[in-house]
Amino acid sequence: MQSQRKTHVSTTVNGEPREFLCEPHQVLSDVLRNTLNLTGTKEGCNTGDCGACSVLLDGTLVCSCLVLAAEVEGKGVVTVEGIGEEGKLHPIQQKLLEHAGLQCGICTPGIVIASRALLEKNPDPSETEVRYWLAGNLCRCTGYDKIIRAVLDAGAVMRGQ
Amino acid sequence: MNMNVKTEFKYVGTRPIRPDGPDKVTGRARYGADLNVQGMIYGHIVRSPHAHAKIKSIDFSAACKLPGVLATMSADDLPEPGDRKIPGGEVEMALKTFSPVVMARKKVLYHGQAVAAVAATSPELAAEAARLVKVEYEVLPHIMDMHAAARADAPLLHDDVYTQGVDPAPTTPSNIPTQIEISTGDISKGFAEADLVVERTYFVPMCHQGYIEPHACVVQTDENGKVDIWCSTQGAFMVRTLTAAVTGIDIGRFKVTASEIGGGFGGKTTVYLEPVAVVLSLKSGRPVKMVMSRDDVFRATGPAAAAETRVKIGVTRDGRITAIETDILMDCGAYTSHPIMAGVLFNSACYRCENVRSFGREVLTNKPRVYAYRAPGIPQPVVAVECVVNEIAERLNMDPIDFRLLNAVDEGDVMAIGIPFQAIGLKQVLQEAKAHPHYTAELKAGQGRGVAVAFWINAGMQSSATINVSEDGSVNILTGNPDIGGSRASMALMAAEVLGIPVETIRPSVVDTDSVGFCDVTGGSRTTLATGGAVIKAAETLVKELRKRAAAIWSLDIEEVDWTGGMAVAKSGTGLENMNREDAATRGDKTLTLADLAARAGATGGPLCAVASHNAHNAAPSFALNICDAQVDRETGKVDILRYTCVQDAGKAIHPAYVEGQMQGGAVQGIGWALNEEYIFNEQGRLDNPGFLDYRIPVASDLPMIDTVIVEVPNPLHPYGVRGVGEVPIAPPMPAVVTAVNRAAGTRLCHLPLSPPKLLAAIEAAEAGTA
Amino acid sequence: MARVILSADMQRYTDGIREITVSAGKYRDLVTELLQRFPGMNEAIVAKHALAIDGIIIQTPLLETFGEDSELVFVARIAGG
Ligand code: FES
Ligand code: FES
Numbered sequence A: 001m002q003s004q005r006k007t008h009v010s011t012t013v014n015g016e017p018r019e020f021l022c023e024p025h026q027v028l029s030d031v032l033r034n035t036l037n038l039t040g041t042k043e044g045c046n047t048g049d050c051g052a053c054s055v056l057l058d059g060t061l062v063c064s065c066l067v068l069a070a071e072v073e074g075k076g077v078v079t080v081e082g083i084g085e086e087g088k089l090h091p092i093q094q095k096l097l098e099h100a101g102l103q104c105g106i107c108t109p110g111i112v113i114a115s116r117a118l119l120e121k122n123p124d125p126s127e128t129e130v131r132y133w134l135a136g137n138l139c140r141c142t143g144y145d146k147i148i149r150a151v152l153d154a155g156a157v158m159r160g161q
Numbered sequence B: 001m002n003m004n005v006k007t008e009f010k011y012v013g014t015r016p017i018r019p020d021g022p023d024k025v026t027g028r029a030r031y032g033a034d035l036n037v038q039g040m041i042y043g044h045i046v047r048s049p050h051a052h053a054k055i056k057s058i059d060f061s062a063a064c065k066l067p068g069v070l071a072t073m074s075a076d077d078l079p080e081p082g083d084r085k086i087p088g089g090e091v092e093m094a095l096k097t098f099s100p101v102v103m104a105r106k107k108v109l110y111h112g113q114a115v116a117a118v119a120a121t122s123p124e125l126a127a128e129a130a131r132l133v134k135v136e137y138e139v140l141p142h143i144m145d146m147h148a149a150a151r152a153d154a155p156l157l158h159d160d161v162y163t164q165g166v167d168p169a170p171t172t173p174s175n176i177p178t179q180i181e182i183s184t185g186d187i188s189k190g191f192a193e194a195d196l197v198v199e200r201t202y203f204v205p206m207c208h209q210g211y212i213e214p215h216a217c218v219v220q221t222d223e224n225g226k227v228d229i230w231c232s233t234q235g236a237f238m239v240r241t242l243t244a245a246v247t248g249i250d251i252g253r254f255k256v257t258a259s260e261i262g263g264g265f266g267g268k269t270t271v272y273l274e275p276v277a278v279v280l281s282l283k284s285g286r287p288v289k290m291v292m293s294r295d296d297v298f299r300a301t302g303p304a305a306a307a308e309t310r311v312k313i314g315v316t317r318d319g320r321i322t323a324i325e326t327d328i329l330m331d332c333g334a335y336t337s338h339p340i341m342a343g344v345l346f347n348s349a350c351y352r353c354e355n356v357r358s359f360g361r362e363v364l365t366n367k368p369r370v371y372a373y374r375a376p377g378i379p380q381p382v383v384a385v386e387c388v389v390n391e392i393a394e395r396l397n398m399d400p401i402d403f404r405l406l407n408a409v410d411e412g413d414v415m416a417i418g419i420p421f422q423a424i425g426l427k428q429v430l431q432e433a434k435a436h437p438h439y440t441a442e443l444k445a446g447q448g449r450g451v452a453v454a455f456w457i458n459a460g461m462q463s464s465a466t467i468n469v470s471e472d473g474s475v476n477i478l479t480g481n482p483d484i485g486g487s488r489a490s491m492a493l494m495a496a497e498v499l500g501i502p503v504e505t506i507r508p509s510v511v512d513t514d515s516v517g518f519c520d521v522t523g524g525s526r527t528t529l530a531t532g533g534a535v536i537k538a539a540e541t542l543v544k545e546l547r548k549r550a551a552a553i554w555s556l557d558i559e560e561v562d563w564t565g566g567m568a569v570a571k572s573g574t575g576l577e578n579m580n581r582e583d584a585a586t587r588g589d590k591t592l593t594l595a596d597l598a599a600r601a602g603a604t605g606g607p608l609c610a611v612a613s614h615n616a617h618n619a620a621p622s623f624a625l626n627i628c629d630a631q632v633d634r635e636t637g638k639v640d641i642l643r644y645t646c647v648q649d650a651g652k653a654i655h656p657a658y659v660e661g662q663m664q665g666g667a668v669q670g671i672g673w674a675l676n677e678e679y680i681f682n683e684q685g686r687l688d689n690p691g692f693l694d695y696r697i698p699v700a701s702d703l704p705m706i707d708t709v710i711v712e713v714p715n716p717l718h719p720y721g722v723r724g725v726g727e728v729p730i731a732p733p734m735p736a737v738v739t740a741v742n743r744a745a746g747t748r749l750c751h752l753p754l755s756p757p758k759l760l761a762a763i764e765a766a767e768a769g770t771a
Numbered sequence C: 001m002a003r004v005i006l007s008a009d010m011q012r013y014t015d016g017i018r019e020i021t022v023s024a025g026k027y028r029d030l031v032t033e034l035l036q037r038f039p040g041m042n043e044a045i046v047a048k049h050a051l052a053i054d055g056i057i058i059q060t061p062l063l064e065t066f067g068e069d070s071e072l073v074f075v076a077r078i079a080g081g
Helices: A028-035 A091-098 A108-121 A127-136 A145-158 B021-026 B061-065 B123-132 B146-150 B187-193 B236-247 B274-284 B294-300 B340-346 B379-395 B400-407 B426-435 B487-499 B527-554 B581-586 B594-599 B656-675 B733-745 B756-770 C027-037 C043-047
Strands: A007-013 A016-022 A054-057 A060-063 A076-078 B041-047 B053-059 B069-074 B085-087 B092-094 B114-120 B134-139 B178-184 B196-204 B216-221 B227-231 B254-258 B288-291 B306-315 B321-331 B356-363 B447-456 B461-469 B475-479 B506-510 B561-564 B567-570 B591-593 B609-616 B622-632 B639-649 B706-711 C002-005 C019-022 C049-053 C056-058 C071-076
Touching: A016 A028, A028 A054, A054 A108, A060 A108, A091 A108, A091 A145, A091 B021, A108 A127, A108 A145, A108 B021, A127 A145, A145 B656, B041 B123, B041 B274, B041 B294, B053 B114, B061 B069, B061 B123, B069 B123, B069 B274, B085 B236, B114 B123, B114 B274, B146 B306, B146 B321, B146 B356, B178 B340, B187 B306, B187 B321, B196 B379, B216 B274, B227 B236, B227 B274, B236 B254, B236 B274, B274 B288, B306 B379, B321 B340, B321 B379, B340 B356, B340 B379, B340 C071, B379 B400, B379 B447, B379 B733, B400 B426, B400 B447, B426 B447, B426 B622, B426 B639, B426 B706, B447 B733, B461 B527, B475 B487, B475 B527, B487 B506, B487 B527, B527 B561, B527 B567, B527 B594, B527 B609, B567 B594, B591 B594, B622 B656, B622 B733, B639 B656, B639 B733, B656 B706, B656 B733, B733 B756, C002 C027, C019 C027, C027 C043, C043 C049
Parallel strands: A007 A076, B041 B288, B227 B254, B321 B356, B475 B506, B639 B706, C002 C071
Antiparallel strands: A007 A016, A054 A060, A054 A076, B041 B114, B053 B134, B069 B114, B085 B092, B178 B356, B196 B306, B216 B227, B216 B288, B306 B321, B447 B622, B461 B475, B461 B609, B561 B567, B567 B591, B622 B639, C002 C019, C049 C056, C049 C071
16 A cells, blocks of 8 residues: 555645645545645544535535545645635634634634535525535534524625625 | 622623634644644554453564554553552542553453554554454453343453442442432432322433544654653643553653644543553654544544433422432443432432432443543433423423422522532523523424423632733733633633733633643533633732832832722722723823833833632532424424523623533534434444444534523622533433423433434324324 | 531441531541541541532542531532533
8 A cells, every 4th residue: 555656636725736646545635634734624524424624626615535635636626724815814704703603613614615615606595505505514512503693694794784 | 608709890791702713713723633743653543343352462463564564552561550540630530440441451341442553654554554463352242231231140341340339348240330329308208298209211322422523642752751742632631640640651751732622522531542642652762643533433432321310209289399219320331430420419409309319320331431521420310300390390280490490499408418509590590591582482283392401510620820921011821721612712801801901912822731730621611610710810919919010110018009900000099990091190190001010020020920720619500491492293203493592500601602602512412412312332232323424413404593591690609700601501401302302292202312213103102092 | 516418428337327517627637537436437438529618519628627517518529521
């Protein structure tokens, strides 16, 4: 296993061109965290069940623990590190803070990414729509209440209300 | 011993953004698995494929032949636990009850127990090497059912466990480490006085805390014997104590840094990986990283105990409780741990009753050793007590809250164990719930409502805090308690209150064990009370020092200098709390701000810093109530939670948003435990659902908003009236949900979780019965 | 004389006596008095308990003092999460 040839991958991460070498079996979350040092993407299960590793792949929400790193060749990856503008929080991040939508914070990067994907598709979601969209992002601390409020509020801000 | 409890606040009770917030929403915050260091190798644990077996031999030779494998270890590398007792935070722990959980010695007692470990240059290589470790077992019969394990002829897990709490002391070992009984009054007289007696038995399954972040650590050792541990934990000092005990290395050689922690709920109040990584690092001379898989977390870390509780309650026709009897059998997994204590002592602490008998036994089975999970030992029996209370109220035709108000404990009442209550908020909680619109909202056909209350004792214990003032007057607070749910914000608020400076100018940090005095774990609902108490104490010391410095500058006596609004004021304008500089200047008072004094610190005696060491003896209990509306799909058995409200006496809520968060999070964990969550073991004694797909915790779409009402009956023993909030929220949800569901479905299920197949069967049975 | 309520565990060494009064005013003297009175008991058994003094539970009562009419309750130590 240790002697297999590594794959060379060119991709874009958070708008910057990046290149890396990976093992064929390595998943994207592993490469992001341990090769590219982008540890904002979290791993809670590595089986696609918790959503902590959510990233955007060419704009689509995916669990990066289920994507082979080699698959991102030529694609664009957005992680939590690439969400805000330089020196400024994204409205979703800001609203999560204002609503105390995190306790331990391990689920937060995944929630930020998933919510951004939602609000891009559906800028004015209902509570139920937010709940179903985030059903793949487990949070054990908050009971979701404050997260849902934060996302709805962020949507309002982004719509300019 | 009542002290002056402050009731007017400038900062406490506000909702500032938490200081660690930006790091956590941007991904900069570093959790257990987020650290990589130069030269690091990776540890992997070999786990038992059997639920009960003797370890006959361990052969590392094939593993060691793989290039890149740098170290191996087993229990042979650890000292024999013998009968050593280790001072835990709240209770003393016998080393032999947790050292074998880190690494099994001679025997394995549950599937997934750690047997050996290897370290190699990549995680994949380490995993491959672990597969090559040859362990020879002699398989023994395993015992999974707690009733069977409790029988005298059951196969034994340990040959040195003799039931404690029985007279005369037993001469033969058993699977029952502890038996405890408390009683007060005359239980038979109590039942004789009753007009109605209801007796039921409820079962609550083993479940997991379900924190999203798996256990992880990085250990570095050096040539001088220093051991640095970075890990996800509820207590860096606890890791130091327990790792030293398990490895036999002196405490003085350790430095433990707690990473940010991705949830714990009691499950990270012990060590699993740390001692293993220490040994692997010492043997290889390399830093070692270890991260659990989700599978490992479910199989081999401590879940919460399963329990069966029989409860019998007697009441008079007019609704007065005359007797409460409980009998609890608690399944604690493979090693003694004692959640039974709280279960027996406090299961009916909400009620005034002269005749109480509470009995409990702990049973050992071939399952992972249980550890704490929010209010450990309490939710399981409380389901039984509260569901029966609801049934009684219904049969007496009384409103369930009125029934509880009639029997609720209040200040001066004495608990069954003899301790009188100080000021408590149960009655206020009940009244708030009764007045809440949810309680009187109409229910449609097929919907049901349940209420339940619960008590938790809360802990105090030891904490330290250091406050340092920078040259510009900005303030750093150092404590040693990992911030699980916003505690940095609470620390900053309390310091702001004492120092009279804006909370944003205070920077609270959680530091390593070399950088602050000892702190017990973040757990037992104690951090805001006890570590906050240390912060308040340190801030008060600092204020005194600041007054002294100002007095020296003005050539006054310290008594002639006040501290108010963040500055020293000469010739005090008495009574002017939090005045500003202009006011003081208008009045002609001389002032020196914190920044002024910080700038002149060198000339007035040196750097401004204050340290506090604190053993909090002022914890006070919390009460919580939940109202749940539920609806059951009669075709599928699926439950919908329609509306949910939590009311809790928090004492003074320092940061109300994080108090609400504790209430909501605890409620949802309890809802999960009531409806879905359970450990399912198969014939071979293996956990069948060790992943989030099959061990289903509540997701966003399962739930409504969770409404909260914070009741603030100040703790009379705390300067700001703080109680403790983190644990009690998990106790009322199960009975509230079970009552609501049974009412909605017309069933009387007493066996949790109320999963769809079980509900369907019960609905069919009920329909057949009435047809 | 302070009133003392003994825990269920301690009552096993007191022939079931649950409540006593003591002349001690300090925790240390209280322990001595208990051991004298109930020879079956030993220091380790006492040390397993927290002591509630007038309703306030103290996990580590070594240096505690109390008054003539204090109510003392020995209670098993409880671990939180
Ligand atoms: S780590 Fe990818 S879904 Fe859990
Ligand atoms: S905040 Fe802890 S898991 Fe969501």
